Amino acid sequence: MTHTPAFLHPPRREHDLLGEIEVPALAYYGAHTVRAVRNFRISGTLISAYPRLIAALAVVKQAAAQSNRELGLLEPRIADAIVTACERLRAGELHDQFVVDSIQGGAGTSTNMNANEVIANLALEDLGRPRGEYVTVHPLDHVNLGQSTNDVYPTAVKLALDGAVTALVAEIAVLRAAFSAKATEFADLLTIGRTQLQDAVPMTLGQGFAAYAVTLGEDETRLNEARLLLHELNLGGTAIGTALNADPGYREHALTALRALSGIETLTSAPDLIEATQDTGVFVQLSGVLKRVAVKLSKICNDLRLLSSGPRAGFGEITLPARQAGSSIMPGKVNPVIPEVVNQIAFEIIGHDLTVTMAAEAGQLQLNAFEPIIARGLFDSLDHLTAGVTTLADHCVRGITANTERLAHNMSTSIGLATALNPAIGYANATAIARQALEQDRPITDLVLEQGLLDGTQLAELLSPARLTGRVTAGPGAEEA
Structure with a gap:
């Protein structure tokens, strides 16, 4: 069977208010979408780049069709055709028909229209009718029945964000486990803790990696808290929250259907739909949490780059897995490219947070017209952060090794040991010993023994790994001098 090439099909003609x-x-899209494509040639990133959003739009439209059928507002065969179309979109079909730029004016209207038209034409196809025959299935009269962009779009964005946050939390848990495994592996390796990049007091390398695992666990909790806030919806409020043109029973029917279709049992209707339609606080909250996660993750990557720096002229206490050649001119150079890419993702997310903040603040009266840029920023932040977390776990953390000789050398020569001896020999003696060790490049322990400040047994007990790393609270001679 042969098919006529697309360019040989004459265009169809559709009408809108213009x-x-x-x-x-x-x-599968129609007139409203074509106008939006012409109007918004901005970023080149189309809404098809966000499959979670398309699937969420389909879920909302399916819930609406099912509700309107139950309420007797939509003929069963039309409702069934719309439901079938939505299920195809949810399965990943025809996402290439979502061709509007992700940066768009109109508070998301173009995205909603694009969805309405694609679903209507898919339904027409299911009914054996040609595309554009909207007298049978109309994008607005049928697919958009009882709805407005102003309740559909934020509802779909929240559902899509819920899935993206869930995915991010799962990947953070994997990264946390990778750090925990390294904490166990490095549990008995002594190193020097540093404050302000100066030697401070002893710890184990494992304790440092355990702290990273703990901080990631905190971020999982904060993300899950923010995710729950996404579950309050304004669906059924239509244009400004007054539910104009929606059946009195639609709100509850649609919410019940949405819970079943999305699998999110905690979805609730906002107590005040007018407030909920204009409020973008949840997006600001989520953006702030994403910035928090990004900042903390970037700090961890800074640490990994410092600890692995060198390998001869830097800290050199750990080695990151070599991923690629580091220079076109310096032979043998290997760069910490995985932490570096995560740093850059963090910088991007910080920028997105400012965009979300400004867009949320710019809302006026009963609607925020700038939700498309809010959605784009949040989706990009979530997608890139999730990818970065996965990359960091798979291509960096799991392959980190400890340089035991360097750790031992740094430990023995660090003046940070003087702090551990302070309770036994006094602050003045500890200060003098630290100065001598630094000036003469000699170990603290040798100077303490030479000057008879402690004997070998006392010194060994005071500098035992258990005491140095907080596993015991006191040692011999632990009186303030």
Whole structure:
């Protein structure tokens, strides 16, 4: 069977409030989408780049169709065709028909129209009717029945964000486990803790990695708290929250259907739909948490780059797995490219947070017109952060090794040991010993023994790994001098 090439199909003609316009004959979208494509040639990143959003739009439209059928507002065969179309979109089909730029004016109207038209034409196809025959299934009268962009779009964004946050939390848990495994592996390796990049007091390398695991666990908790805030919806409020043109029973029917279709049992209707329609606080909250996660993760990556720096002229206490050649001119150079890419993701997320903040603040009266840029920023932050977390776990943390000889050398020569001896020999003696060790490049322990400040047994007990790393609270001679 042969098929006529698409370019040989004459365009179909559709009408909207501005008049007649040509639509590609084989397109599932329609007139409103074509105008949006012409108007918004901005980023080149189309809404098709966000499959979670398309699937969420389909879930909302399916819930609406099912509810309107139950309420007797939508003919069963039309409702069933719309449901089938939505299920196809949820399965990942025809996402390439979502062709509007992700940066768009109109508070998401173009995205909603794009969804309405694709679903209507898919439903027409299911009914054996040609695309564009909207007298049978209309994008607005049927697919958008009882709805407005102003309740559909934020509802879909929240559902899509819920899935993206869930995915991020799962990947953070994997990274946390990788750090925990390294904490166990490095549990008995002594190193010097540093404050302000100066030697401070002893610890184990494992304790440092355990701290990273703990901080990631805290971020999982904060993300889950923010995710729950996404579950309050304004669906059923239509244009400004007054539920104009929606059946009195639609709100509850739609919410019940949405819970079943999404699998999110904690979805609730906002107590005040007018407030909920204009409020973007949940997006600001989530953005702030994502910034928190990014900042903390970037700090961890800074630490990994410092601890692995060198390998001869830096800290050199750990080695990151070599991923690629580091220079086109310096032979043998290997760079910490995985932590570096995570740093850059963090910088991007910090920028997105400012964008989300400004867009949320710019809302006026009963609607925020800038939710598309809010959504884009949050989706990009979540997608990139999730990928970065996975990359860090798979290509860096699991392969980290400890340089035991360097750790031992740094430990024996660090003046940080003087702090551990302070309770036994007094602050003045400890200060003098630290100064001598630094000036003469000699171990603290040798000077203490030479000057008879402690004997070998006392010194060994005071500098035992258990005491140095907080596993015991006191040692011999632990009186303030």
